Amino acid sequence: xxVVRNCSLKKFNTxxxxxxxxVLVEIDKVGDLFTFLSKENQKDKMLVLxxxxxxxxxxSYEGIIIxxxxxxxxxxxxxENNVLVEVSSGESWNDFVLWAVENNFGGxxxxxxxxxxxxxxxxxxxxxxxxxxxxxxxxxxxxxxDSLNEFxxxxxxxxxxxxxxxxxxxxxxxxxxxxxxxxxxxxxHNFNIxxxxxxxxxxxxxxxxxxxxxQVIRIRKSKLPDPKSYGNCGSFxxxxxxxxxxxxxxxxxxxxIPFFKIDNNNYKISAAWLIDQxxxxxxxxxxxxxxxxxxxxxxxxxxxxxxxxxHFANEIKGTVYGNFEIELEEEVLIL
Ligand SMILES: Cc1cc2nc3c(=O)[nH]c(=O)nc-3n(C[C@H](O)[C@H](O)[C@H](O)COP(=O)(O)OP(=O)(O)OC[C@H]3O[C@@H](n4cnc5c(N)ncnc54)[C@H](O)[C@@H]3O)c2cc1C
Numbered sequence: 356x357x358v359v360r361n362c363s364l365k366k367f368n369t370x371x372x373x374x375x376x377x378v379l380v381e382i383d384k385v386g387d388l389f390t391f392l393s394k395e396n397q398k399d400k401m402l403v404l405x406x407x408x409x410x411x412x413x414x415s416y417e418g419i420i421i422x423x424x425x426x427x428x429x430x431x432x433x434x435e436n437n438v439l440v441e442v443s444s445g446e447s448w449n450d451f452v453l454w455a456v457e458n459n460f461g462g463x464x465x466x467x468x469x470x471x472x473x474x475x476x477x478x479x480x481x482x483x484x485x486x487x488x489x490x491x492x493x494x495x496x497x498x499x500x501d502s503l504n505e506f507x508x509x510x511x512x513x514x515x516x517x518x519x520x521x522x523x524x525x526x527x528x529x530x531x532x533x534x535x536x537x538x539x540x541x542x543x544h545n546f547n548i549x550x551x552x553x554x555x556x557x558x559x560x561x562x563x564x565x566x567x568x569x570q571v572i573r574i575r576k577s578k579l580p581d582p583k584s585y586g587n588c589g590s591f592x593x594x595x596x597x598x599x600x601x602x603x604x605x606x607x608x609x610x611x612i613p614f615f616k617i618d619n620n621n622y623k624i625s626a627a628w629l630i631d632q633x634x635x636x637x638x639x640x641x642x643x644x645x646x647x648x649x650x651x652x653x654x655x656x657x658x659x660x661x662x663x664x665x666h667f668a669n670e671i672k673g674t675v676y677g678n679f680e681i682e683l684e685e686e687v688l689i690l
Contacts, residue, residue, distance in 0.1 A: 356380060356387045367422065368407030369470060371586030372661040376416040379404075383424040383445065385498075385533050391421075392503055401500060402690070403531050405472030406447070409479065409588055410688045413661035423474055425533065428454055439493060441536045444474025448481070456568045460539035462491040464568040465547055468575045470582065470589070474532045478522045479686065480515040484550040484571055489515035493536040500529055517623075518593050518686055580646050586655030587646065591668055592626045592683040605679065626675075626683055627651040633674040643667040665689060 362379035365371060377399070382388050400418035404410070424445040432439035438460055442451050448471050452463045465486035475481075477495050480488050489510060496507045514521040522530060546567055548557045552574045557566065580587050594615075597605065602622040605612050609632075613625040630636075630650040638644060642659035644667075646652040653668055672683050 356382050356384075356391060362420075364407070364412055364416070364420075367404060367420075368410055368412055369582035369586060370407075370411055370588055370655050370659075370661070370664060371582070372412050372655065372659065372664070374412040374415050374661055376420045377418060379420045379422060381422045381424055383426070385425055388421070388423070388425075388498065388531065388533070389503065392498070392500070401528070403474070405444070405475035406470055408470035408582065409475065409686070410690060411588065411661050411664055412690050413665050414690075416690060421531065423472070423531065423533070427534075431536070436541055438539050438541065439536060440539060441534050442473045443534050444472060444532050446473045447471075448473055448476055452568065455539055456564050459541070459543075459564055461542060461545060461564045462486075462537070462539045464564045465550070465553075465571055467568040467571040473535050477513055477515075477520055477532060477535060479518045480513075480520050482518070483575075484553060485547050487515070487517075489513075491537045491539060493538050495532050495535045497530045497532040497534075500531060506530070517596070578648050580648075580652060580654055585646070586659070587652050588687045590626070590651045590686050591653045592630075592651060592672075593686045594623045594626045595629075595681050595683060596621050596623050597681065598622075609679075624681065629675045629679055629681060629683070630671055633671070633678055635671055635674070640667055640670075645671075 358378060358380045360378055362376045363373060364376055365373040380391060382391060402416060402418065402420050404420050404422045425443040426445050427443040428446060428451060429441045430438055431441050449468050451473055452467050455463050465484040466481060469481055469483060476488050477492065482488065492510045494507050494509050498505055546562050548554050548567065553567065553570055556570055579589065596617065599620050602614065613628050615623040617623055627650050630645065635645050636647065636650050641663055642656040643663050644654055644656060646654050653664060655664060675681060675683050
């Protein structure tokens with residue numbers, strides 16, 4: 356366990372903004388987490404930090420940041436079709452996916468190369484290329500910050516939804532997830548290549564978990580900026596969901612608007628398209644701009660401050676609302 360006071364957060368967030376934390380504690384064992392939390396008088400606010408790939412710091416954090424680094428991947432059950440694995444929160448999500456691919460365990464290959472740690476994956480029910488965490492999720496273990504009681508929550512109890520879960524509502528800032536259990540498949544035939552970029556490249560070919568993972572990685576590398584080169588948090592906004600009457604209104608006014616039907620009453624609209632239509636594609640203000648290949652990604656070209664990024668994001672939000680009467684909602688946590 357290492358405690359650093361007045362700690363620079365620059366290397367702890369993928370926007371690469373240089374704010375400070377009053378205290379940052381790096382913890383690599385769950386036992387040390389209990390020791391730390393029980394000694395702490397808990398007057399200070401607390402934030403659990405994974406890879407910092409979904410957080411925008413706009414000011415110093417006047418509290419305690421817990422950076423959880425516990426490691427381990429354990430195969431805890433197995434039958435002829437599936438394996439149940441328990442993965443510690445401090446594992447890198449992509450290292451875990453690569454482990455699954457190497458062992459020929461299916462289910463997470465579409466989620467290759469998503470930055471961040473395993474412990475954060477349930478928070479927003481990470482998703483990509485037609486798969487969400489909830490599709491393979493079994494349960495997660497953790498600690499309630501106030502009482503220090505341990506918990507284990509099932510998939511149903513986590514209330515997963517599009518980029519959300521109970522950890523963003525009832526349990527917001529109340530829990531520390533210490534491990535996640537996932538059910539992976541041994542099947543060699545149960546693939547999801549419905550997503551356009553995957554179908555185009557893989558349809559008709561003999562599929563393997565590795566081929567799908569490799570293709571996802573190729574597409575992601577061509578579309579998304581590497582935070583090491585350009586600070587970013589992936590999609591800044593969620594794709595907005597509108598009801599049928601709003602959808603009909605939009606379709607009448609903007610016949611090209613891309614959408615995805617969720618059910619008979621709800622439609623998901625492409626936030627990237629909305630932003631693109633507002634001419635933000637090549638816009639740059641000081642060190643902040645949108646990524647040329649993907650307008651949903653806001654990037655730090657160098658030394659942008661968190662406040663500059665937030666200001667730019669708010670400008671996008673206001674313009675989209677002005678043109679489409681759609682309120683974009685941030686996917687990124689703003690602090
Ligand atoms: C280039 C790029 C591409 C991306 N692509 C995708 C994508 O395709 N799909 C997608 O869903 N996301 C994507 N993201 C967003 C991000 O990678 C995910 O949200 C990821 O799960 C965040 O993990 P993290 O460890 O960095 O979390 P952090 O940013 O550190 O934290 C995010 C939230 O989780 C909480 N948290 C973190 N760990 C714990 C824990 N152990 N217990 C309790 N709370 C915790 C934090 O307090 C915070 O509220 C992308 C980001 C980048 C930079």
